[in-house]
Amino acid sequence: MIAVHSVSDAFSGADCTRLLDLIAEAPTRDAGLVRQARDHNLRRADLVWLDDVEGSAWVMDRMIELVRHANREVFDFDITDFAESAQVARYGAEREGHFGWHSDIGEGRLAERRKLTIVVQLSEAHAYAGGDLEVMPGANVVAADRARGTATLFPSFVLHRVTPVTAGERHSLTVWCHGAPFR
Numbered sequence: 761m762i763a764v765h766s767v768s769d770a771f772s773g774a775d776c777t778r779l780l781d782l783i784a785e786a787p788t789r790d791a792g793l794v795r796q797a798r799d800h801n802l803r804r805a806d807l808v809w810l811d812d813v814e815g816s817a818w819v820m821d822r823m824i825e826l827v828r829h830a831n832r833e834v835f836d837f838d839i840t841d842f843a844e845s846a847q848v849a850r851y852g853a854e855r856e857g858h859f860g861w862h863s864d865i866g867e868g869r870l871a872e873r874r875k876l877t878i879v880v881q882l883s884e885a886h887a888y889a890g891g892d893l894e895v896m897p898g899a900n901v902v903a904a905d906r907a908r909g910t911a912t913l914f915p916s917f918v919l920h921r922v923t924p925v926t927a928g929e930r931h932s933l934t935v936w937c938h939g940a941p942f943r
């Protein structure tokens with residue numbers, strides 16, 4: 761089923777703060793830890809992979825529970841694993857952080873097996889202007905709920921984007937679920 765599914769309060773405000781604090785403490789000078797997206801026209805964001813962040817295992821535990829429910833109730837996809845690290849992205853107004861229209865299913869051993877994408881809003885909605893996550897499950901564009909702690913789930917093949925941040929900064933958590941290719 762092609763759907764955009766929203767779960768409010770997937771994370772509490774305290775959870776969001778705890779995760780952002782972990783990221784802030786991470787040794788960002790380690791070149792392997794904070795990576796820049798390569799094509800700056802498509803994407804401008806700073807990325808941290810949670811696999812590199814000590815003490816963040818609880819985040820994936822929560823995501824697994826969330827997906828278990830959502831997949832049973834809404835998607836019913838064949839999901840077998842979480843083959844990639846979760847990612848925290850920061851989109852800042854200083855360079856109009858954004859991510860153009862794209863599908864998460866791409867070339868590559870892992871990206872081609874993506875089935876479900878989950879994005880959690882880690883910032884307060886009023887902490888930034890622009891920075892809307894927009895999803896296009898059909899002819900219409902659906903704007904994700906900006907409320908902090910809300911999780912937005914959609915099939916990974918569905919086009920989506922993050923509009924440029926024009927003030928403040930937006931943090932998001934993205935997790936992918938994997939399985940046999942769609943057929």
Ligand SMILES: O=C(O)CCC(=O)C(=O)O
Pocket residue numbers: 847849859864879893920921922932933934
């Ligand atoms: O930050 C977001 O809201 C979306 C991130 C995204 O689309 C991705 O990492 O593929």
Ligand SMILES: [Fe+2]
Pocket residue numbers: 862863864877920
């Ligand atoms: Fe994406």
